[in-house]
Amino acid sequence: MFSSSKYKFGLLWSIGFVVFALVPVLMTSRYQMNLASHILIWGLFAVSFNMLWGVTGMLSFGQALYFGIGAYSIGLFVTHAGKGWYLAAIPIGLVVATGLSFLIGLLVIRVSGVYFTMLTLAFAQLAWQITFKWYNFTGGDDGIQGIIAPGILADKMVYYYVILVVVFLSVWFLKRLAYSPFGLILRCIQQNPNRVRFIGRSVKMNQLRIYVISSFFAALAGTLMAGVDNSIHTDMLYWTTSGEVILMSVLGGINQFFGPFIGAVILILLEDIIGAKTEYWPIFLGTIIMVFVIALPRGVVGELRHIKHRLKGTDEPGGRHETHAAA
């Protein structure tokens, strides 16, 4: 039983990889590849965010901060230090984001619940405000345009495959992490922090760890984003960006590891289809998510899995939390 589901899983994993790998071959326009890049990057961002919320129960409304730092590290180095700094800016941005997430993490883990959400929101908004106002350094509301990746990366096709490999490796790493003993502790923190203390593990220390890890991958997604549209904007740091990954996670299902990724796929495709026809995309988005929050809280992936178990007549393995562990 266990091994067969493992094979099935490997199969799904390969299908996903092949589908995304075939996009540049089968595409009819460059735009489709651009769309696929967005899906991959947002998928990684959403999965990394859900390590915080779905797994550990820490609803951060400020992951845009690290996403933005990743993107702006490239943008700022390219404009102020020269185009040669593009590749060097990536590790620098990741180190800065990780260091900052450690410092901010030390502060935000002191509080929990709504206070945690508000404090993460406040930090991200602080960074957004600075970026927005510091016109001479960051370009303010204009953002930064003309960020061209160096050498062979400037080719969109090559860049797409780089994104594909980086995203799949990162998601694979996060999945290993989610089902490792560390991931188990994280789920315990969500369900019963006291018992985590009883078995001699530190709640705060593990919260800090996952906060830093999640922020690292958010920043990584940000650095990838800089090269996709060749431009970055302060909106990447705005709270609606943090909101977007939350919506993706709910849409896909926050108690499923791949839920947020599927959510990103659905959301970006829907936005592309509906957004092209009407300027009132947010009203559709709001309505769709509301239906999910009220009627389908398991998300697309979770509801499908639920239906599957119902049809088979088998009980879902345990409650809502175990379904996560059994994936």
Add this chain to the structure above:
Amino acid sequence: MDVYFIVTQLISGFTMATLLFLVASGLTLIFGVGNIFNFAHGSFYMIGAYFGYQLVSVWKVNFWIALVAAGAGAGVVGMAAEYLFLRRIYGRAQEGGFQILLTYCLILIFDDLVKLVWGTEYKSISKPAGFEGALHWGEIAIPTYNFAIIFIGLVVVLAAWWILSRTRAGRIARASAVDREMLGSLGVNVPLTLTVVFGLATALGGMTGALAAPLRSVTPGAGIEVIIDSLIVVVLGGMGNFWGAWMGAMLLGEVNAFAVAFVPEWATLFSYLVMVVTLIFKPEGLFAPTRLRKA
């Protein structure tokens, strides 16, 4: 720096603080009584502002009547939203997160609905008759409308204090904050109480939107600016703490007024800084009487 300058800034800060308090009081009321985190509270402020615009500028209704009607309208929309949507997720696991999400959806929907009905252009309301002028004192001139706002703010504070602490309705509201189950078994209709409190809170938000409309322009994005500011106020005062919200609003209003005067470029930064510092050192709020935070 002369005394006139300080007085001008103080009064302008006080006016902004009153408006902030009026919005934030609704937010903190819902959180305190219903334990509902209404992220969309700013949208009710915006809806109230648009109702006010429709009544005053289009239908030429008397300003003060329009103010009450706009508040009532926003309250009805609020009660409908609570009854139709929020009520369905009470008591669910991770309820807090889903509340934030659901009300976030309301922001998206209301913002677009407003655009559909009134368009994207800036709208404005003229000040009510008798309040167009300014009071002069030495070199400074303070608009009389500012005094009207401050007065209304004081009336609302006193009325809210009286209702919450001296009437049966207020006692029920406070009781539902403590133990809903016990309240229900005493024969009180708890769901109805929550709906009414939600309606009152959103009505406060909507009325403030109409009240602030002559000073600020009415735009579809107004709700988002307002919710962030009210959140800061509520966090400063302690979530669910009515008096704390008043103190928080005063503090933030004055900090803003003086920040605008000295470092206009970076003024908005101070709001966030104040919030961050508060949450780090005293997350239960600067003015909270007891430590609410659980380890």
